[in-house]
Amino acid sequence: MFDNINYLQSGSEKQNQAFKAIRNLGIMDSLCEYNPILCGTFPIGIDITDSDLDIIMEVYDFQRFEEKINNLYGDKEGFKIKRLLIRESSVVKANFIFEGFEFELFGEAQPVKTQNAYLHMIIENSLINLLPNIRAEVIKLKKQGLKTEPAFCKFLQLEGDDPYENLLEYGKNMGII
Structure with missing residues (x-):
């Protein structure tokens, strides 16, 4: 797509x-x-x-x-x-x-399709399609100053020091990537 x-x-x-x-x-x-x-x-x-x-x-x-x-x-x-x-x-x-x-x-x-930016986007797009409230909540968190990946991690309540790695791990565990 x-x-x-x-x-x-x-x-x-x-x-x-x-x-x-x-x-x-x-x-x-x-x-x-x-x-x-x-x-x-x-x-x-x-x-x-x-x-x-x-x-x-x-x-x-x-x-x-x-x-x-x-x-x-x-x-x-x-x-x-x-x-x-x-x-x-x-x-x-x-x-x-x-x-x-x-x-x-x-x-x-x-x-490009193995770069983190692409993988993050694929994971985030899948989550937007799966979870009806996530788009509005992520946009709200971004307007409050969070970057995209930390906003997704906050919404998903993912723990850890590195939201970029946490989101990749989540995507792998969920079978998205």
């Missing part, structure tokens, strides 16, 4: 606007060699005012990727790009603003 962004056209007004911004930017075509997938809150309809458009990609040559990102989006408002180490994995992250949306591009050296 999330392989292309056409589903956004039949969503909320904000999802429609996000679809248009992504299309106008041409990012899915310009970066198609990296198998881009929109992840996070917009695809599953739990975005709030300051939510960004997270696009994850499969990247092995970080230098080439950084050059391409710089060439394509270096002139966009608020552009910044950096390499990070997240959970012992090297990644490239770029941010910029286009048509009122903050974009976050995330490149990691593994297939």
Whole structure:
């Protein structure tokens, strides 16, 4: 379902606007060699005012990727790009603003459908479809300042120090991923 962004056209007004911004930017075509997938809150309809458009990609040559990102989006408002180490994995992250949306591009050296951002989204989407009250409660918790994964964990009363890992473990135990 999330392989292309056409589903956004039949969503909320904000999802429609996000679809248009992504299309106008041409990012899915310009970066198609990296198998881009929109992840996070917009695809599953739990975005709030300051939510960004997270696009994850499969990247092995970080230098080439950084050059391409710089060439394509270096002139966009608020552009910044950096390499990070997240959970012992090297990644490239770029941010910029286009048509009122903050974009976050995330490149990691593994297939997109095995990246944590994608797995979290699949788990969260399944929970939204299974539990009628969870969407409204998660949005309420997000508006109170919680990030998405901690909000889901709070609703589900999952214990532990790392809500990102806790949610993955929950999804595995429930047979979602």
